[in-house]
Amino acid sequence: MKQIKSEIIKYAKMLNNKKLSALRSGNISIKYKNGFFITPSGKKYSTLKNSDIVYVGLDGIFDKNYGVPSSEWKFHQDIYLKKKEANAIVHAHSTNATAISAHKKGIPAFHYMVAMAGGKDIKCAKYATFGTRALSKNILVALKNRNACLISNHGQIAFEKNLSKAFELAEEVENISLQYITSLKLGKPKILSNKEMSKVLSKAKNYKRG
Numbered sequence: 725m726k727q728i729k730s731e732i733i734k735y736a737k738m739l740n741n742k743k744l745s746a747l748r749s750g751n752i753s754i755k756y757k758n759g760f761f762i763t764p765s766g767k768k769y770s771t772l773k774n775s776d777i778v779y780v781g782l783d784g785i786f787d788k789n790y791g792v793p794s795s796e797w798k799f800h801q802d803i804y805l806k807k808k809e810a811n812a813i814v815h816a817h818s819t820n821a822t823a824i825s826a827h828k829k830g831i832p833a834f835h836y837m838v839a840m841a842g843g844k845d846i847k848c849a850k851y852a853t854f855g856t857r858a859l860s861k862n863i864l865v866a867l868k869n870r871n872a873c874l875i876s877n878h879g880q881i882a883f884e885k886n887l888s889k890a891f892e893l894a895e896e897v898e899n900i901s902l903q904y905i906t907s908l909k910l911g912k913p914k915i916l917s918n919k920e921m922s923k924v925l926s927k928a929k930n931y932k933r934g
């Protein structure tokens with residue numbers, strides 16, 4: 725348990741240091757037994773201690789005496805309930821992903837690396853107020869057959885089988901977002917065909933297995 729809390733703190737600080745999310749924005753969780761450990765509400769990541777990391781049951785119950793979870797804990801709960809393969813989640817307000825999300829647009833296959841999120845493009849979840857069940861629902865729609873998506877006027881989210889992989893995926897999404905914005909400055913980029921993206925996806929699957 726101590727190890728899980730320390731790992732969350734290490735990556736929460738990396739949200740700041742790797743410029744994925746400033747100060748206390750974004751949040752991180754790791755699934756544990758019938759619930760998950762998550763970063764707390766309103767604390768700067770640079771000051772976090774193990775005792776600040778909050779446990780929330782998959783039934784949504786937590787003990788306030790042990791701290792208050794991130795105000796966005798509901799979408800962590802709903803992702804763990806719906807996606808059995810999810811063991812860790814990284815949510816970030818990273819600059820470039822957020823900039824695209826403010827246009828309520830996803831990222832098309834302008835680069836084959838969009839396949840890292842699991843499909844032929846990266847979807848953008850519809851807007852709903854942060855922390856609401858409505859936002860959870862929208863995120864789950866955008867995560868259909870994917871393990872990362874943008875969130876309209878908000879940021880991005882990535883899940884994986886462990887925290888190091890989820891964090892890396894969030895970094896990839898941010899990098900792809902920057903490349904897409906840069907490419908748009910030269911006009912409309914050429915999008916890879918469906919057929920080509922099918923090839924990329926089957927190669928990516930084998931690569932992951934190997």
Ligand SMILES: [Zn+2]
Pocket residue numbers: 749750796815816817854878879
């Ligand atoms: Zn957020």
